[in-house]
Amino acid sequence: xxxxKIAIIGAGIIGxxxxxxxxxxxxxxxxxxxxxxxxxxxxxxxNTAILHAGYDDDPFLYPNRAKYCVxxxxxxRKWSKQLQIRTSWNGSLVLSFSKEDEEELYNLLERGxxxxxxxLRIIEKREIQKLxxxxxxxxxxxxxxxxxxxxxxxxxxxxxxxxxxxxGVILHLETKVLDIVEDGTRITKLVTNNGEIEVDWVINAAGxxxxxxxxxVGEEDFKITPRKGExxxxxxxxKPKVSRILFPAPKxxxxxxxxxxxxxxxxxIGPNATDLxxxxxxxxxxxxxxxxxxxxxxxxxxxNLPSKSEVIKTFAGLRPEPxxxxxxxxxxxxxxxxxxxxxxxxxxxxxxxxxxxxxxxxLLHLGARLILKKNWNPIRRxxxxxxxxxxxxxxxxxxxNPLYGNIVCQCEMVTEAEVVEAIRRGAxxxxxxxxxxxxxxxKCQGAFCRIKIAMILSRELKxxxxxxxxxxxxxxxxxxxxFSLLRK
Amino acid sequence: MYSYDLVVVGGGASGIAASIKxxxxxxxKVALIDEKxxxxxxxxxxxxxxxxxxxxxxxxxxxxxxxxxxxxxMETDLDIYTSTFVSKIAYRDYFEKLVYAVSKHGIKKxxxxxxxxxxxxxxxxxxxxxILGNRPSGVFTAGEAQTLMDIYGVMPGREIVIVGSGDIGxxxxxxxxxxxxxxxxxxxxxxxxxxxxxxxVQCLNDFNIPLLLNHxxxxxxxxxxxxxxxxxxxxxxxxxxxxxxxxxxxxxxxxSAGLVPRVELLEDLGVTIDPITKSAVVNDRLETSLPGxxxxxxxxxxxxxxxxxxxxxxxxxxxxSEFIFNKGINAVLWKKVKLNGNIRFFxxxxxxxxxxxxxxxxxxTPEENVKxxxxxxxxxxxxxxxxxxxxxxxxxxKDELSSARGESLTFxxxxxxxxxxx
Ligand SMILES: Cc1cc2nc3c(=O)[nH]c(=O)nc-3n(C[C@H](O)[C@H](O)[C@H](O)COP(=O)(O)OP(=O)(O)OC[C@H]3O[C@@H](n4cnc5c(N)ncnc54)[C@H](O)[C@@H]3O)c2cc1C
Numbered sequence: 082x083x084x085x086k087i088a089i090i091g092a093g094i095i096g097x098x099x100x101x102x103x104x105x106x107x108x109x110x111x112x113x114x115x116x117x118x119x120x121x122x123x124x125x126x127x128n129t130a131i132l133h134a135g136y137d138d139d140p141f142l143y144p145n146r147a148k149y150c151v152x153x154x155x156x157x158r159k160w161s162k163q164l165q166i167r168t169s170w171n172g173s174l175v176l177s178f179s180k181e182d183e184e185e186l187y188n189l190l191e192r193g194x195x196x197x198x199x200x201l202r203i204i205e206k207r208e209i210q211k212l213x214x215x216x217x218x219x220x221x222x223x224x225x226x227x228x229x230x231x232x233x234x235x236x237x238x239x240x241x242x243x244x245x246x247x248x249g250v251i252l253h254l255e256t257k258v259l260d261i262v263e264d265g266t267r268i269t270k271l272v273t274n275n276g277e278i279e280v281d282w283v284i285n286a287a288g289x290x291x292x293x294x295x296x297x298v299g300e301e302d303f304k305i306t307p308r309k310g311e312x313x314x315x316x317x318x319x320k321p322k323v324s325r326i327l328f329p330a331p332k333x334x335x336x337x338x339x340x341x342x343x344x345x346x347x348x349x350i351g352p353n354a355t356d357l358x359x360x361x362x363x364x365x366x367x368x369x370x371x372x373x374x375x376x377x378x379x380x381x382x383x384x385n386l387p388s389k390s391e392v393i394k395t396f397a398g399l400r401p402e403p404x405x406x407x408x409x410x411x412x413x414x415x416x417x418x419x420x421x422x423x424x425x426x427x428x429x430x431x432x433x434x435x436x437x438x439x440x441x442x443x444l445l446h447l448g449a450r451l452i453l454k455k456n457w458n459p460i461r462r463x464x465x466x467x468x469x470x471x472x473x474x475x476x477x478x479x480x481x482n483p484l485y486g487n488i489v490c491q492c493e494m495v496t497e498a499e500v501v502e503a504i505r506r507g508a509x510x511x512x513x514x515x516x517x518x519x520x521x522x523x524k525c526q527g528a529f530c531r532i533k534i535a536m537i538l539s540r541e542l543k544x545x546x547x548x549x550x551x552x553x554x555x556x557x558x559x560x561x562x563x564f565s566l567l568r569k
Numbered sequence: 570m571y572s573y574d575l576v577v578v579g580g581g582a583s584g585i586a587a588s589i590k591x592x593x594x595x596x597x598k599v600a601l602i603d604e605k606x607x608x609x610x611x612x613x614x615x616x617x618x619x620x621x622x623x624x625x626x627x628x629x630x631x632x633x634x635x636x637x638x639x640x641x642x643m644e645t646d647l648d649i650y651t652s653t654f655v656s657k658i659a660y661r662d663y664f665e666k667l668v669y670a671v672s673k674h675g676i677k678k679x680x681x682x683x684x685x686x687x688x689x690x691x692x693x694x695x696x697x698x699x700i701l702g703n704r705p706s707g708v709f710t711a712g713e714a715q716t717l718m719d720i721y722g723v724m725p726g727r728e729i730v731i732v733g734s735g736d737i738g739x740x741x742x743x744x745x746x747x748x749x750x751x752x753x754x755x756x757x758x759x760x761x762x763x764x765x766x767x768x769x770v771q772c773l774n775d776f777n778i779p780l781l782l783n784h785x786x787x788x789x790x791x792x793x794x795x796x797x798x799x800x801x802x803x804x805x806x807x808x809x810x811x812x813x814x815x816x817x818x819x820x821x822x823x824x825s826a827g828l829v830p831r832v833e834l835l836e837d838l839g840v841t842i843d844p845i846t847k848s849a850v851v852n853d854r855l856e857t858s859l860p861g862x863x864x865x866x867x868x869x870x871x872x873x874x875x876x877x878x879x880x881x882x883x884x885x886x887x888x889x890s891e892f893i894f895n896k897g898i899n900a901v902l903w904k905k906v907k908l909n910g911n912i913r914f915f916x917x918x919x920x921x922x923x924x925x926x927x928x929x930x931x932x933x934t935p936e937e938n939v940k941x942x943x944x945x946x947x948x949x950x951x952x953x954x955x956x957x958x959x960x961x962x963x964x965x966x967k968d969e970l971s972s973a974r975g976e977s978l979t980f981x982x983x984x985x986x987x988x989x990x991x
Contacts, residue, residue: 318836363792366702394696396704472676479675486673488604488654492833496671524833526694528710532717547723551706556793558706559723560820566724566749 084110087282092120096286097241098437104248107454111250116257118553119513121238123288127398130234133428134226136193145408149432156434164240165463167344173229173326177222182330186224200227215321235516244461261297268418289362289401291423307399310352311371317346319391327382338378350379365397400426468494490530492523504541510550573598573681581610583866584687585638586882592645594890599647604654609635623876683861683889690828690867698826702788707795711741711825726821731755735763738825743772752778763958828871852919853926854888873960909981922970928963938985945973
């Protein structure tokens, strides 16, 4: 029997989740197509990474967001265990500082209950202070949502893709979809910079570029506009941290600037929300005004922020804001074989598993035949973290593989064995190693280890040291050997 | 478990000097540990000259200096552990500290009476100095670029902009030029260069490299690789002058904007940290607030000259030997160093007054025709000029100190001719 071919455009959290869900079926051939050098480098890389409880989204205005968020929050508990993705389920507090804020809390409570969020409660100052020592003394009331949590978003995408590939999904990196060919009734192939791929079905999970992809098949009824959010990340020693996720009462454009401690233990504040022109889909510049706004807003939520000198990184992410504001999850209205999973803005990380399960349903509805595998493997193991192992385990690891005895990143205590393992799992760049192992994410921000990692990449990938890429295409660490410019 | 009298953590200039001195002073069991597979710390990558004028009385390159130190080390019987990363230090009691280290052979545990911590410093990065914009490849710290070139033989880029005109920035400008790169500018936010005049002439002027004083790199532009940087001119308050922004095309941005001592393990141990030096508060034996734990070299204070780092290594070794042979270091009274006026810091912060001491300090801003005064001992030293980038090194003799009364030693800088306390 000829397998039907399904292409998923975009290996962000959405494309990766879809790939994993579809990999459960045996009679299809799945191609996960990504233009970047690695998976998860789009919207899914730079965001707040909160697994929202689901009280924010108005079920009348944004039915998809409301529905998938609550369901996704629930599903991540299982998925994160199967895939060994780090999460923390520490709950969120939406804080009020005025009468209007308080009213907003009651709206959220009602909305949350309607969406099916469990355990929501409005609590008073005493209890707030018990839950969060570092809360601002000006707080009046808070909405406590015990089901909110956090995830490591890059690790999540990497884990999903590893698991999907383990189950037969074919990953194409540095492959950009340039055109989609149809025969009048249905899709036949994709044109990419790496040649053509024959397909029967196309899932558009292209994040910020989903409108461009939809336009290739004549759909112009939605646009994706970038909405920038900027952040400060503190070093993991910077105190005081927070033990809960702290939100202000929400604003129309976003959920406001958050104060949170990431799953890796770094205090993080952000994001603000700045709308950019539609074509600035790569504008991830941090700005003076943006960062000032973040600092100002975050200061309102807590007693104290650490000093600015404890900041180890500032960065920006882009939300893919769809026309109308709700996720666009639907098949093409005339062309068979094309499905949009587009405009997945916040809470997209949270919603991803729930959205992914929607795809086989739509495929079945459109007439695809899907047969479940008997031997699908739901399990993916994470890269062993030397620094978090017990002393006994550390000794065993070194005895097993002496590369565990070579510390590459001193700030985060990442070993050569972990770096090599990350490369084995698909990292081709310094950034890819960093995101998989945390090497270079500490205080010195890679000044000590970037080169060591580059040299390991050079050895493992059998390329010249100067050909090692730091990030994507064109980001080689050098231009040649030391004398290359003198020879010309 | 390995048992030692002294464990030296970090095998750069100060750590090597400390261990050699320790052996000379008769300390029996000494271990020197370094994370790299070679000794010397940053020296082997510094292929320019200017090292060792004081210590070896010769002008040497970094590798030559290391070579000479290494020779001295080989003549001693200390235990050297390279490719060994110290991951933790624990304080058991007055005479027992534990040092845990990871290597290919497993996890070693060293029991020791004393520790000299000499792990050097790290460079401030693009985030710490507040450069905005994109985060593409092609941004290096100066030391990173240097390692890439002179340890691994890789040319980082073609068109270079350097942030910071300290000696390291200037030397890297020349290093890039010598390898055929086009160094477009060295950008300095202060109105005066950070480095020595000698280096301005030899590294910039001789290569026609422009020095932009009173300028700041605001942001980086480029998706995957640096394409341009945006620069602006600053007014007296170091604010951007309206309309002065311009861009420089380049593929590489080198950050040479200061160094920070690395004392994470000491922080974890709970030693008292000086918020100004960002390292441990030390007494005149370079002992921290934890008895028997010493700091030296660039992890104590960012030095201008390797000779100072070496000197501190030896001071710490002296301290360790006293600690071991006298069962601890005690003073009747630790006088506190107090600062007045244009002074950023002076170390050691605590002085016993019972022995001679070498002090190291820096001013806050450049000044000419000034005097440095140590009030309690009535000592005044004239300076034609002082600059933040030039460390002040000062010896106070035992005799001088013995005249000091009170609980402090006050350092101040004032204009020559002017009276103090006006
Ligand atoms: C500032 C900010 C804060 C956020 N906070 C949260 C939060 O706290 N909680 C939460 O749940 N969600 C949050 N989100 C939302 C969440 O990050 C997104 O919803 C989610 O990451 C979107 O995933 P995606 O897979 O749709 O997009 P992406 O991750 O962008 O994936 C799309 C992929 O498609 C690729 N691609 C595009 N065009 C092509 C082409 N032509 N050919 C091949 N490949 C192509 C891209 O390179 C990219 O990798 C936040 C977002 C932002 C920006």
